[in-house]
Amino acid sequence: MWLTLAGAxxxxxxxxxxxxxxxxxxxxxxxAPMLLGYLVSFTLLSVTLSLGMPVGVAYGVWSAAGVALIAVIARVLFAEPLTPLMMGGIALIIAGVLTIELTGAAG
Structure with missing residues (x-):
């Protein structure tokens, strides 16, 4: 389940x-690679959900990890800005997802 989410x-x-x-x-x-990538990604996300992962967990991790990775990789590949404030925002996104996941697991 987590492996399919990581692939997505x-x-x-x-x-x-x-x-x-x-x-x-x-x-x-x-x-074409963009369209194929999105198709495969959503398919793997769907498989993750069918394996029993709650949609809130799957989508939260998927979106937060995507935002963080894109920001860092775009900095390297496209010289896009990655300011300290942006890095703080990424940290808040990750903290928010972790908070939702941890409180959801406890409930």
Missing amino acids: ILIEVCATLCLRASDGFRKKAWV
């Missing part, structure tokens, strides 16, 4: 990087 996250990150690389769909070579 990594493929979604790759698809989003392809979206960025497509430069507003002007670079057509990136469009």
Whole structure:
């Protein structure tokens, strides 16, 4: 279950990087990998849910990990800004997801 979620996250990150690389769909070579990546990512997310992971847990981890990874990788690949304030925001996203997961597991 966690392995399929990790696959969904990594493929979604790759698809989003392809979206960025497509430069507003002007670079057509990136469009097909982007579409395929999103299709596979959502399929793996669906498999994760069918294996019994609650949707709040799956989507929370999927979206938070995606945001954090995209911000860091985009900094490296595309020289996009990653300010201390942005890093703080990423930390808050992660803390929020962890809080939801930990309180949900206890309840």
